[in-house]
Amino acid sequence: MGTYGGDEVAALVLSVGHTWTQAGYAGEDTPKSIFPTSVGWVDLPAEADQGDDADNSEDTQMQDVTQDGASASDSNHIGKKDADGGDVAPQPVGAGVVPSKKKITKRGKYYVGDGEISCWRPDMEIKSPMKDGLVEDWDALEQIWDHAFLKRLRCDPTEHPLIITESAWNTREIREKLTELAFEKYNFPAFFVAKDAVMTAFAAGRPHALVVDSGGDMTSVVPVYDGYVLRKGIMRQSLGGDVLSDQVLQQFKANDVEVTPQYLIAKKSPVIVGQKPNVVLRDRPATPSFHKMMQMRVLHDFKESVCQVAESTYNEQNINTRPQKPYELPDGYNFNFGAERFKVPEIMFNPKEFLKNPTPEQENFVGLPKLIFNSAQSCDIDFRPTLFGNVVLTGGNTLFPGFADRLHWELNSIPHSYKVKLHAPGNTVERKCGSWLGGSIMASLGTFHQLWISRKEYDETGSSIVNKKCV
Template identity: 40%
Template sequence: MYGGDEVSAIVIDLGSHTCKAGYAGEDAPKAVFPSVVGAIDQMDVDESDDAEKNSGSGESKNNIRNVDGDKAKGKRKLYVGSQSLGYRRDFMEVVSPLKDGIVADWDIVDSIWDHAFSRECLLIDPKEHPMLLAEPSSNAQQQRERAAELMFEKYKAPALFLAKNAVLTSFASGRATSLVVDCGGGSTTVAPVHDGYVLQKAVATSPIGGEFLTDCLMKSLESKGIAMKPRYSFRRKEIRPGEFQTVDLDFPNTSESYKLYSQRVIASDIKECVCRAPDTPYDESAYSNIPTTSYELPDGQTIEIGADRFKIPDVLFNPSLAHSIPGMESFAEIAPSVRGLPQMVIDSINKCDVDIRRELFSSILLAGGTASMQQLKERLEKDLLEESPQAARVKCLDWRQYIGFSWFLPTDVVLQIRV
């Protein structure tokens, strides 16, 4: 057992899109950065660094090597954190430590934790703090053991607790029983929690998450001739006061994965700024004359976005819409097995004991970044009211009330932890 008011427990939540780290009991995480990293084969590092000296970026070779989050792992050099990923490097690939939400590369996780503890983020000594690691509902025992081994043997943490994401979200809302709808970057998971435990047999998952919606938007805009130039691929030159010209830059050694990552950053911002869930199921003819919304791209180009503002979010509710988006044809292979969000909720609750279904319907907690989309809560509540039993009292709770999630848990609860 580990306790004491003078000690702050550290919470780390490694998601498919973002890693969050901070102190238990606070309103929000102290550090939020991408969960993907840049990776360069060690044989290419020196050549890449020399080339970047002349790339016109103004960042010296010495500064690059001293960026926190620069970690050499075996034959790779890893670059962790928003600052490191924001700097283009020759031959740098963007890789994720996760596959289907489960850790597949522990070297990358090690580097991510190093970065979280560094002066760029928390500036702590992990030996002095008990640790709480958030994990997906589907995490295997082997993964839990590996996380504990790394945390104890390398970081010398005095205590460790691994908790399911859904349970932490439920507790943060003050509930021991709820239905947690986690709309994350890589997937969407619906998990019923009863008396503080996830009911594994009733967990429902979908590959449609925030990144899938981002790709749908990006492909749709590309089909309309809108090119999203990555920020590294141009510079804006002032030709006269107040007037700028875009000058293209050529970096032939830029990897396709880094180019795609840079384009996704732009498309994700467009999605967050202009998209909203439609009040009713999307219909092409009904939205054909919808007013457009303007968005200025980093290169100064202003684009107009119309029906896509509503069509892309509705893919969460009706996955078959993705078929009509040019470039998303590969989704057709798995589409028949993918359910919309309301159906996932209904199916999950129906797999639970009949005695707790009423309580689950009235305690639907929305979590994850995609859940912040405008009108998503209202649309989900509306669809569920139409499909749920008449006796059910459907209530969806806004995720922003519980954005702190595991950080919002009372400190005295988190501190009483052990393996």
């Protein structure tokens, strides 16, 4: 329980990442709900209507069509559901709409949550509202918030303060828009935006830290000193779990192995190791984005089950002496994986050698130890010993067996005079949900009540107050 306005209240804590969204109550040690950030969207046929006589059903999104094709948007449509259980696209308020003008009615449904987006639908597109740690699709983000508050936590937003986490490089415009969303649409009584790196350091019990966060779409290194982000030391690159999964997919294709997701499999029979699968497939046409998502789930499970990081510099001769691990794909194909299972996570440490068919952007990737070293070296020389002594690991991509030991070995191999200490929580949930856990701890402190942005302050100052109170 946190303190707000002198009363004990349960503040809500929300962390929206590229791959997973975590939601729960302050003061608890794990999120109440963790679900995919990606949402499904199904377009329905557009219809023409005449102004106010239009059929304005719950699964309809009205868009005013102008000469340049621009359309209005809206955020005042909480919790509406269609007959099939899908979340409804937001409806514009109609500012500047001439009732007698013909409009185009764009119909569509949102699907949010693991069960909804995993269910095969022929025309469902999958998209994430986040890219490079920043909000890219606001309509999809609202659906995530609706799902978290109304379906998962089943709470009334007007009765709880809200704290959310953000990337250390978030923009002023996005922060202000998040503040508007919290107060204007959901009517939260109080709101706060916290840097995810600061919250991760807070969860680890450290006021100073070099926070290494490796997730689905990117890896970042953020120096934190005295609870503040040192912006000049922020280093990031788009090398994360998605790139590793794509490399596994390329590896399978090079060996003439097709990764068939579960939704396509009707029946399969056992086969011996290395043989082609004996499988009967369903006729289920799907969008490329849905098929890719389901393939990535198989590859994610492969990485978790099989892959491992070598404890020291990769040596093919030594790796070949390690025991192999068996793995079976959903279609029944199975194989014993040896050196291959070490090469995939090795990309994090030596991308130039192990990244196959890199894009122009990927050719500039550097190994994680070098990224960490560059981040620390970009900070004031007086801060460096403290930062090297408090390297904190977070993110699901750091959970490969041997990852922390290898990183510690590599950092000590780089010529410098600093003592390196790594903090890597052994608990899987704590490692994946570091920023959420820090927000939960901070919002539950009695001294935190003075930091909330209240509704009164928002009404008096506007959304710009977030840049003054949440630094």
